[in-house]
Amino acid sequence: MKRVAIVGFGIAGSAAARLAPEGCTVVVFDAGILRCSSRVATGLVNPIVLKRRRAVWRAKEALEAAHRMYPAEFCSTEPIYEVLQTAAEVNDWGALQDHPALGEFLGELVDAPEYVRGLKLGMVRGSFRLRIAAYLDWASQHFEFSKDPVVQLRQLDSGAWLINESQEFDSVVLCEGYQARWAEHFWGDLGFARTWGQGLRIQSTADSSLMLHRKHFLVPEGEGIQHLGSTYSWGIEHGDLDPPKADEGHTQELLKSAKSWFEGEIQVLDAWTGIRPTTKDRRPRWGWHPELKGLGLLNGLGSRGTLHAPLLATELWNSAKF
Ligand SMILES: Cc1cc2nc3c(=O)[nH]c(=O)nc-3n(C[C@H](O)[C@H](O)[C@H](O)COP(=O)(O)OP(=O)(O)OC[C@H]3O[C@@H](n4cnc5c(N)ncnc54)[C@H](O)[C@@H]3O)c2cc1C
Known part of the structure; x- marks a missing residue:
């Protein structure tokens, strides 16, 4: 029986843990949810x-x-809809349905509901x-979990990996998100260009039951x-920081954007931020x-x-040699 440690239990670590090959004993280490981007x-x-x-x-x-x-019980049955405000945008959507890479994802056009200016x-x-x-709460119940x-x-002469000078593993998979302390220690510069984002919880007078996007x-x-979210900002130099506090400029950016197409009053209830593990070339790091x-x-x-973790965790384990 191989012992595998997964460091970090956001969306990456949960995929790596759930897809670990049969016959492995998986132990998850996650220091807490405060810096977990997946949870925001x-x-x-x-x-x-x-x-x-x-x-x-x-x-x-x-x-x-x-x-x-x-699992279906955690997934919406409704898809995302893009708000199209002009005849040109509607025509472009139709024309792009023939595009070789994009077309298959551009679905039908439906009438905009009354609370949408589109x-x-x-x-x-x-x-x-x-x-x-x-x-994540559900998935975490399936593994031995250390907080x-x-x-x-460090790696021992035997080839085994030693965590916190106390537990030995045959393999360790680093899924640390933007913090990436151990990934950068062992791989060197991974080309991170971290970004932060802010979202809002709002209450509105419109009856919105659809997932809508415009900006x-x-x-x-x-x-x-x-x-309502999320904003996208550069300027996070290190991985070892807490996410910045919610920012009034970002709140106003989100409200302005929503008011350009969404009818009705909006009341802001809450705001939150998180840091994305983005890279300069916008490509994941796995292997x-x-x-x-x-x-x-x-x-x-x-x-x-959420989109890439399942595929890349599958490929990670398919190429494992131990
Ligand atoms: C505001 C906002 C909105 C977003 N919306 C979306 C969206 O709609 N769809 C989407 O796909 N993506 C979205 N993202 C991006 C998404 O959050 C990230 O792609 C994803 O969370 C990255 O997951 P991860 O598992 O790599 O990292 P994380 O979720 O950050 O998980 C890493 C975990 O590792 C733990 N950890 C790190 N170092 C150690 C250590 N040394 N020891 C123990 N534990 C450690 C951390 O505590 C953390 O829990 C959004 C991001 C933000 C900021």
């Missing part, structure tokens, strides 16, 4: 970069893996929302409460250390953690 994420599994009207990197296979991995809504085919905190931070990690997302939480046997990595998921 909206949880949208979206194969399109809506602002640029292009498909996300490896969208089709990632979406298939995501549909296979997430002509039509374009459905994003295959998209859904993962109720990510509930999913200790990993503060010491930002408006996602229903039930009983007139909606989730096994070229020299240190048994040391794996799944990080750099940027703003698409």
Whole structure:
């Protein structure tokens, strides 16, 4: 029986733990939820970069893996809809349905509801929302879980890995998110360019039951409460910081954006922030250390953690040699 340690239990660590090969004993280390970006994420599994009207990197296979991995009870049955305000936008949506990479995700056009200032809504085919905190709570119950931070990690002469000078493992997979302390220690510069984002919990007079996007997302939480987000900002130099405090400028940016297409009064109830493990080339970092046997990595998921984690965790384990 191989002993595997997963360091970090956000969306990356949960995928790596759940997809570990049969016959492995998995132990998860997660220092706590305060710095866990997955728990503040909206949880949208979206194969399109809506602002640029292009498909996300490896969208089709990632979406298939995501549909296979997430239990239906944590997934919305409704897809995302893009708000199209002008005739030109509606025409473009129709024309792009023939695009080789993007077309398969551009679904039907439906009428915009009365609380939306727009002509039509374009459905994003295959998209859904993962109720990510509930999913992580559920997934965590299946593994031995340590709330200790990993503060010491070294390889013994035997090849085994020693965590916090007390527990030995055949393999360690680093899923630390933006903090990436051990990933950067063993791999060196991984090309992170971390970004932070802010979301709002709002109450509005409009009856919004759809997940809508125009520049930002408006996602229903039930009983007139909606989730509005998220902003995107550079300027996080190190991985060892707490997320910045909610910022009035970001609140105003979100409200301005929503008011450009959303009818009705909006009352802000709450604001929160998180840090994304983004990279300069916008590509994830996953695989096994070229020299240190048994040391794996799944990080750099940027703003698409829910979409890419299942596919990349599958590939990580398919290429494992131990
Ligand atoms: C406001 C906002 C909205 C977002 N919305 C979406 C969205 O709708 N859809 C989407 O796909 N993505 C979204 N994202 C991006 C998403 O949050 C990330 O892609 C994803 O959370 C990254 O997951 P992760 O598992 O790599 O990191 P994390 O979720 O940050 O998990 C890493 C975990 O590792 C633990 N850890 C780190 N170091 C150690 C250590 N030494 N010892 C023990 N534990 C450690 C941390 O405590 C943490 O719990 C959003 C991000 C933000 C900020």
